[in-house]
Amino acid sequence: MAAEYEGGMSAPATPGTPTPLMTSLRVDSSLSYDRKSMPRCMCLPLDAPTWGAPHTCLTHFSAPDISLTRKLGAEFVGTFILIFAATAGPIVNQKYGGVESLIGNAACAGLAVMIVILSTGHISGAHLNPSLTIAFAVLRHFPWIQVPAYIAAQVSASICASFALKGVFHPFMSGGVTVPSVNTGQAFALEFLITFNLLFVVTAVATDTRAVGELAGIAVGATVMLNILVAGPSSGGSMNPVRTLGPAVAAGNYKSIWIYLVAPTLGAVAGAAIYTLVKLGGEGEEEVPPRPVRSFRR
Structure with a gap:
């Protein structure tokens, strides 16, 4: 595959160039990590003097990075909002005699x-879910070195929200477990x-x-809503270890908590892996080169 330049000129891509997960014409609103910050080899017509001569092949070209501290802060706030809202629905439903209903909770x-x-x-x-973080790390969409920090932010946010x-709602906290x-x-x-x-859906859009x-x-x-409508009355429709862990700690109710730690994680890895197999195994697709070994040090 060649990189197209102005005037119709082209040059072969640098050997070993990884296929980008998102094209430059799209907004990267995915749940995966910021792939623009990953080092990669690219050949681009860079005219600015600060970047080098035109048509220069640069190795380890990278976009401005976002610090891990900022990422963890955003992950904490996002998970707090999610757990607060997702847990408040069932609590309000219990306190006020079913005003929310299953549809409202979803x-x-x-x-x-x-x-x-x-x-x-x-x-x-916006992972918001340790199972998602682990699944993406297993499939090399997210750096393992950041997994413990992300999970710590998610767990602490869940406990704080709970x-x-x-x-606010004591003694109705049990309704959110x-x-x-x-x-x-x-x-x-x-x-x-x-x-x-x-995770099948998340991996697709990410x-x-x-x-x-x-x-x-x-x-x-929409997938979260659909899943809660299906499984909410039976299992609670957690899909997320911290959705269960935080409220369980606040309410002191740890009944069958292992289910909500193990099952979502296994399901997440399976869902992400199956979509990856479907994506890479479809007929008529261009052959995708194997991922090169990447360094996640920034």
């Missing part, structure tokens, strides 16, 4: 996911499957250049 979580992705996705990627809700109303096997299967659905990445917030928020 809308609280789905709308929260949508607005957080649209507002912080360009900063931190205790804020406890202070996700506990199964079916047997253990059924709850595990439901959480696995709905998280599989979620990593596939053919997907409509600009609508990532709407697509993911």
Whole structure:
């Protein structure tokens, strides 16, 4: 594949150039990490003197970076908003005799996911979910070195949001805890499957250049709503370990909590992996070169 220059001239791409996950003509509103900050080899017609002579091949060309501190701050605030909204719906539903209903609970979580992705996705990627962070790291869409920090931000935000809700709605905090109303096997299967659905969609809008990445917030928020409508009455529709962990700590209710830690993580890895297989195995696609070894040091 050649890089097109003005006047119709072209030059072969540098060997080993990785295929970009998002094209330059699209807004990178995905849930993946900021791929523009990753070092890569590119051949571009750079005319500015500060960048070098025209048509110079530059190695390790990178866009302005976002510090990890800023990313963690955005991840903390985004997760706080999500847990506060997603947990407040069921609490209000319990306190006021079912005014929210299942549809209202699903809308609280789905709308929260949508607005957080649209507002912080360009900063931190808006993971909001340790299972998503781990799944993306497993499939090399996110650096492992940042995984512990992201999970720490997500867990702490969840606990803070849950205790804020406890202070406001005490003693109705128990309404926000996700506990199964079916047997253990059924709850595990439901959480696995709905998280599989979620990560299948997330991986599509976050990593596939053919997907409509600009609508990532709407697509993911709608998937969250759909999953809660399906699994909410049975397993609580968590899909997210911190959606369960924070309220469980605040309410002191740890019933079957292992389900909500293990099943979403396995489902997330499976969903992301299956979409990756579908994306790379479709007929008529150009052969995608293997990913080069990348350094995540910035």
